[in-house]
Amino acid sequence: MSKKKERTFMSFKRLLKLFPNKRYLIVGIMFTILLSFTTVFFSHVLKLIIDSVMDKNFDLFYQSLYVILGLIVVDIIGTYIKTRLLGTYAESGVSKLRKKLAEQLSKLKFERLSSKHSGDYVSRATNDIGKLRSFVSTTISQTISVPLTAIGAIIYLCILDLRLTLFSLVLIPVLFIGAGILSIPIGKISKTLQEKLGKVNGIAQDTIQGVEVSKAYMLEEDLGITYQKAVSEAVESGKQLAKRRSILESFSQFLGIIPFFTTFLLGGYFVIKGPMSVGELLAFINLLNQVTHPISALPRIWAEAKSSLAATDRIYEVLDEEVERIDGAQYSLDNSEPLISFKNVQFRYPDKLQLLFENLTISIYEGESIALVGPSGGGKSSIMKLLLGYYEHYEGEIIIGGHEVRKWSLKHLRNQIGFVAQDTFLFPETIEENIRYGKNNSDLNEVIESAKAANAHVFIEEFKDGYNTLVGELGNRLSGGQKQRLSIARAKLKDAPILLLDEATSALDTESEAIVRDALNKFMVGKTSITIAHRLSTIKHVDRILVVSGGRVVEEGTHEELLSINGVYSDLYNKQLYNSEDKTNPQVMGGIVNE
Numbered sequence: 001m002s003k004k005k006e007r008t009f010m011s012f013k014r015l016l017k018l019f020p021n022k023r024y025l026i027v028g029i030m031f032t033i034l035l036s037f038t039t040v041f042f043s044h045v046l047k048l049i050i051d052s053v054m055d056k057n058f059d060l061f062y063q064s065l066y067v068i069l070g071l072i073v074v075d076i077i078g079t080y081i082k083t084r085l086l087g088t089y090a091e092s093g094v095s096k097l098r099k100k101l102a103e104q105l106s107k108l109k110f111e112r113l114s115s116k117h118s119g120d121y122v123s124r125a126t127n128d129i130g131k132l133r134s135f136v137s138t139t140i141s142q143t144i145s146v147p148l149t150a151i152g153a154i155i156y157l158c159i160l161d162l163r164l165t166l167f168s169l170v171l172i173p174v175l176f177i178g179a180g181i182l183s184i185p186i187g188k189i190s191k192t193l194q195e196k197l198g199k200v201n202g203i204a205q206d207t208i209q210g211v212e213v214s215k216a217y218m219l220e221e222d223l224g225i226t227y228q229k230a231v232s233e234a235v236e237s238g239k240q241l242a243k244r245r246s247i248l249e250s251f252s253q254f255l256g257i258i259p260f261f262t263t264f265l266l267g268g269y270f271v272i273k274g275p276m277s278v279g280e281l282l283a284f285i286n287l288l289n290q291v292t293h294p295i296s297a298l299p300r301i302w303a304e305a306k307s308s309l310a311a312t313d314r315i316y317e318v319l320d321e322e323v324e325r326i327d328g329a330q331y332s333l334d335n336s337e338p339l340i341s342f343k344n345v346q347f348r349y350p351d352k353l354q355l356l357f358e359n360l361t362i363s364i365y366e367g368e369s370i371a372l373v374g375p376s377g378g379g380k381s382s383i384m385k386l387l388l389g390y391y392e393h394y395e396g397e398i399i400i401g402g403h404e405v406r407k408w409s410l411k412h413l414r415n416q417i418g419f420v421a422q423d424t425f426l427f428p429e430t431i432e433e434n435i436r437y438g439k440n441n442s443d444l445n446e447v448i449e450s451a452k453a454a455n456a457h458v459f460i461e462e463f464k465d466g467y468n469t470l471v472g473e474l475g476n477r478l479s480g481g482q483k484q485r486l487s488i489a490r491a492k493l494k495d496a497p498i499l500l501l502d503e504a505t506s507a508l509d510t511e512s513e514a515i516v517r518d519a520l521n522k523f524m525v526g527k528t529s530i531t532i533a534h535r536l537s538t539i540k541h542v543d544r545i546l547v548v549s550g551g552r553v554v555e556e557g558t559h560e561e562l563l564s565i566n567g568v569y570s571d572l573y574n575k576q577l578y579n580s581e582d583k584t585n586p587q588v589m590g591g592i593v594n595e
């Protein structure tokens with residue numbers, strides 16, 4: 001077995017292990033076997049009925065009718081139970097798989113999530129899982145019933161007439177080999193199609209999420225073209241799949257008809273000449289149908305199975321991805337000095353050739369307020385990502401509260417940190433729930449207190465539903481400043497000793513910024529804070545400003561100290577002062593101005 005096939009086989013084995021209610025599967029299979037048996041037995045009773053009619057044997061005729069009636073009842077009940085059990089088995093397994101996939105997605109490493117399109121993950125969690133559901137609920141039972149019915153039927157055909165059976169079924173092996181060869185590319189094309197559908201999903205998602213930008217820049221047409229291109233590529237794969245399937249289907253049909261032709265020819269001859277009864281011929285034809293019909297369905301089932309195995313592979317690609325570690329010690333912040341330190345840190349993003357930090361050394365003391373400024377791409381946000389333990393493949397040491405980041409339990413480390421991100425993410429739930437994410441077991445009063453501290457209470461109360469207002473997808477019912485205030489309220493509720501504020505006021509107008517800034521200033525009291533700030537007015541009052549450029553801290557000191565040394569900071573300041581219309585309130589766009 002090739003490595004790839006072996007992997008697929010293993011994935012499938014693991015998948016079935018994951019499905020609970022094995023009893024449902026076993027009983028479902030037992031009913032599948034019973035139904036295969038009744039199908040063959042049905043043909044035998046058909047023979048008895050026809051022969052009893054021909055012989056005018058009423059006793060046998062009535063007895064056979066009763067038996068057939070019994071068989072019909074068994075068939076109806078058996079089909080119901082089998083379908084119900086296998087359906088339940090599939091549903092419960094699929095929901096378990098969905099849960100496992102969702103859990104896995106939440107545990108994936110940040111670097112993995114940020115390097116892949118979310119649409120691709122969504123596609124695996126929807127299209128691929130959907131494929132598996134139909135495979136488990138229908139294809140598995142067919143995979144068992146089809147060969148079983150066929151084998152039972154062939155045995156009975158041999159008992160009825162060995163010569164006729166051999167003549168009729170001589171082409172069956174050819175059918176198998178041909179179908180096998182024709183179905184080879186189906187699994188591969190199916191996997192490609194699923195991948196392309198993933199891409200289509202991704203673009204659709206981007207188009208919807210980026211609606212504001214696309215409308216403002218009149219990108220609808222361009223995005224439409226990109227979407228169309230992705231759809232056309234998916235359609236192309238879909239067409240190829242349809243082509244392969246239709247060749248397979250017609251091939252199956254063709255070979256399925258040939259045994260009938262032989263049977264009519266030879267069977268008719270045997271009946272006319274005497275060695276075969278009419279009942280036997282009819283039972284033979286009926287059973288032959290049970291052989292050729294399922295066998296001609298085999299290639300389709302085989303193709304289905306291949307697509308489902310491809311889907312299983314895609315799901316296990318995600319389930320096998322490296323997740324964030326769960327080990328580490330449950331430290332608390334010791335009164336260590338400095339509270340946070342980077343010691344000779346060397347760091348490179350996995351997909352970058354050059355090091356971002358070659359020898360980064362920073363010390364931050366408890367209770368200090370620190371601002372990071374510097375040219376765009378200098379590494380300010382990356383410092384925060386390293387503090388949050390998103391990337392751990394650095395050299396040197398990053399120490400928080402006396403312990404190396406890689407030795408902390410990530411959960412406990414992140415419990416010490418309140419983070420207000422550059423892009424405020426709000427879940428499509430109520431305002432109350434969005435704030436409560438800061439501390440899960442908090443009551444409404446605590447939520448309100450945090451909202452008040454974040455200057456959010458007033459605008460929340462202005463909504464008809466107050467704290468029960470749904471914020472809409474990505475918080476699109478709120479303004480930028482309102483979203484940021486909710487994000488601050490969330491961090492406030494968490495009340496962690498270390499605060500990371502990544503460009504928290506960058507997108508706001510002066511008035512909103514003042515409100516948000518006021519909330520932040522109140523919030524920062526007594527905390528150790530690191531702010532990536534864009535406006536000079538916010539930087540002026542911090543204890544220390546670190547100018548990060550080219551992956552190094554090139555200057556550090558208070559606003560006045562840095563101005564006095566006439567270096568990078570003062571250059572930034574002067575440029576902003578010069579560019580600013582309001583010279584009394586100059587704005588340093590830390591992430592925009594280049595050296």
Ligand SMILES: Nc1ncnc2c1ncn2[C@@H]1O[C@H](COP(=O)(O)OP(=O)(O)OP(=O)(O)O)[C@@H](O)[C@H]1O
Pocket residue numbers: 114349350351352356374375376377378379380381382383590591592
């Ligand atoms: N996930 C990532 N993968 C690869 N490179 C990255 C990633 N995130 C950031 N970078 C790169 O690292 C460098 C520093 O980025 P970072 O976001 O830390 O800079 P910054 O100083 O915060 O910039 P800005 O002020 O523009 O936000 C940039 O060159 C950026 O392209």
